[in-house]
Amino acid sequence: EVGRLFNDNQLIVAEVLQSAEVMKASVAFLEPHMEKQDSSNKKGKVLLATVKGDVHDIGKNLVEIILSNNGFEVVDLGIKVTPSDLIKQVQSEKPDIIGLSGLLVKSAQQMVLTAQDLKQQKISLPILVGGAALSRKFTNTKISPEYEGAVLYAKDAMDGLSLSNQLSNEESRVKLLDEHKKKQEAALSRASVQRSSSESATAVAVKPKSTVSTTVPVYYPHDFERHLISDYPVAQIEPFINMQMLIGHHLGLKGRISKLLEEKNEKAVHLKEVVDGLLAKAKAERWIRPSAIYQFFPAQSDGNDVIIYDPSDKTTVIERFTFPRQPKEPFLCLADYIRSVSSGEMDYVGFFSVTAGKGIRQRAVELKENGQYLESHALQALALETAEGLAEHIHQLMRDKWGFPDPTDFTMQERFSAKYQGQRYSFGYPACPDLEDQKKLFQLIRPEDIGVELTDGFMMEPEASVTAMVFAHPEARYFNVH
Numbered sequence: 001e002v003g004r005l006f007n008d009n010q011l012i013v014a015e016v017l018q019s020a021e022v023m024k025a026s027v028a029f030l031e032p033h034m035e036k037q038d039s040s041n042k043k044g045k046v047l048l049a050t051v052k053g054d055v056h057d058i059g060k061n062l063v064e065i066i067l068s069n070n071g072f073e074v075v076d077l078g079i080k081v082t083p084s085d086l087i088k089q090v091q092s093e094k095p096d097i098i099g100l101s102g103l104l105v106k107s108a109q110q111m112v113l114t115a116q117d118l119k120q121q122k123i124s125l126p127i128l129v130g131g132a133a134l135s136r137k138f139t140n141t142k143i144s145p146e147y148e149g150a151v152l153y154a155k156d157a158m159d160g161l162s163l164s165n166q167l168s169n170e171e172s173r174v175k176l177l178d179e180h181k182k183k184q185e186a187a188l189s190r191a192s193v194q195r196s197s198s199e200s201a202t203a204v205a206v207k208p209k210s211t212v213s214t215t216v217p218v219y220y221p222h223d224f225e226r227h228l229i230s231d232y233p234v235a236q237i238e239p240f241i242n243m244q245m246l247i248g249h250h251l252g253l254k255g256r257i258s259k260l261l262e263e264k265n266e267k268a269v270h271l272k273e274v275v276d277g278l279l280a281k282a283k284a285e286r287w288i289r290p291s292a293i294y295q296f297f298p299a300q301s302d303g304n305d306v307i308i309y310d311p312s313d314k315t316t317v318i319e320r321f322t323f324p325r326q327p328k329e330p331f332l333c334l335a336d337y338i339r340s341v342s343s344g345e346m347d348y349v350g351f352f353s354v355t356a357g358k359g360i361r362q363r364a365v366e367l368k369e370n371g372q373y374l375e376s377h378a379l380q381a382l383a384l385e386t387a388e389g390l391a392e393h394i395h396q397l398m399r400d401k402w403g404f405p406d407p408t409d410f411t412m413q414e415r416f417s418a419k420y421q422g423q424r425y426s427f428g429y430p431a432c433p434d435l436e437d438q439k440k441l442f443q444l445i446r447p448e449d450i451g452v453e454l455t456d457g458f459m460m461e462p463e464a465s466v467t468a469m470v471f472a473h474p475e476a477r478y479f480n481v482h
């Protein structure tokens with residue numbers, strides 16, 4: 001019933017979690033009165049894992065709560081699970097379904113490798129896959145062909161539940177797999193048509209030239225020191241935490257949160273209380289320990305490259321980034337936002353790395369084990385949005401130190417919409433999609449010193465961490481390259 005109401009948009013994520021809390025409490029109450037060996041209520045066993053190189057926890061944990069409270073036995077293998085570990089666990093746990101989670105595009109590629117390894121071991125159990133950067137198309141055209149059994153894309157946890165339910169019943173299972181096979185074949189043939197048409201499209205080349213101004217003033221940063229701020233007071237970041245993202249995106253409440261709060265909407269007020277309660281605890285018990293590093297560097301462009309110089313002599317090249325250029329007008333490339341080598345003028349860029357600290361995972365597990373599902377999920381979401389808020393805060397600090405502070409009447413809403421001068425770009429986003437550039441950033445500012453590590457999939461641990469490269473150019477904005 002809860003699943004049906006959620007799909008009908010009558011319940012939100014937060015309420016689904018609360019219903020799971022009621023379910024767990026009720027089952028705990030009834031259990032002593034139930035027959036010991038009765039496993040008829042179990043719909044099947046699901047082995048859940050976040051793929052190799054990936055630290056994504058929040059999405060996987062949500063799936064775990066939803067499935068285990070709907071009659072599935074879930075074995076959570078945790079994060080950074082290698083294919084060989086997964087294979088071992090499949091052999092010993094003998095699950096009915098495998099669930100794979102991943103946050104970034106790199107993890108979607110890791111899912112392809114994982115599927116290949118499973119196939120090699122003659123494993124053909126149905127696999128459910130999910131994650132922010134994954135799509136149905138990628139699943140059907142890239143992962144599925146590498147696997148013997150079915151690979152099913154779940155857009156969210158409730159979708160995962162609906163698929164698992166269908167898989168647990170013989171009749172609906174056959175129907176689902178049959179339909180899926182047809183859809184997958186259609187996706188494969190669509191993909192090959194698209195490939196051949198895009199091949200012919202790239203043949204028409206236009207000489208790219210962007211119109212970004214090369215005469216705007218150069219902004220000179222205050223200093224070139226590496227600034228390390230550890231254990232930042234959470235109270236200072238609080239105003240930068242985006243409640244629209246936290247209560248709207250993560251907890252699922254639809255509409256404009258600020259307006260709903262003003263109107264004293266019951267759900268909005270309740271969720272704000274939950275968040276405020278967690279914030280107070282996070283401050284008092286130091287669950288969230290935000291830290292940041294930022295530094296400015298002399299830099300120039302060279303075609304599509306950005307060259308970084310040693311701040312002490314401004315001549316030794318210490319790093320070089322290569323960014324893609326838009327293939328059509330206005331032909332933007334990040335390198336256009338700074339002076340070129342041939343201009344003879346020195347320009348500057350900044351880098352930063354922020355994190356909400358390491359304590360969250362443990363606390364979230366404790367809350368979950370205690371049956372406080374909403375709090376567990378909200379705490380993880382709060383940590384993620386604290387990292388994002390700290391990124392916003394550090395970016396503002398950098399604009400101050402760079403000599404173009406925000407106007408005094410600048411609102412937080414304008415800040416969330418990036419209406420300030422300059423822009424911060426995080427590797428992995430469209431203008432600078434190459435996640436391997438994280439390695440170069442790590443060499444430049446060493447986020448390890450605030451406890452942030454890079455995994456072999458170029459993902460940061462703790463999960464609630466953000467990095468960015470910062471430009472001062474007044475025309476700098478976000479853009480897609482394709």
Ligand code: B12
Nearest residue numbers: 059099101104105130131132154156157160428460466467
């Ligand atoms: C919020 C957010 C963040 C947060 C939190 C990330 C997180 N852990 O979720 C913060 C601010 C920390 C962040 C950081 C980064 N982010 Co970010 N982020 C997002 C954003 C806007 C939403 C993600 C989200 O909703 N998370 C909440 C969880 C609950 O959702 P979810 O993971 O999707 O899980 C649900 C479903 O996918 C599904 N599901 C997931 N797994 C499974 C498994 C199974 C079996 C099933 C059935 C279902 C299922 O069910 C879940 C619950 O419903 C997305 C864009 C988008 N709109 O999706 C970008 C996005 C994921 N981020 C992106 C990037 C690049 C980054 C950074 C690398 C940027 C940087 N350089 O700092 C870092 C990486 C952090 C790290 N640790 O390495 C890119 C990734 C693209 C790429 N190239 O790989 C995205 C796609 C944005 C974009 N359009 O480019 N990010």
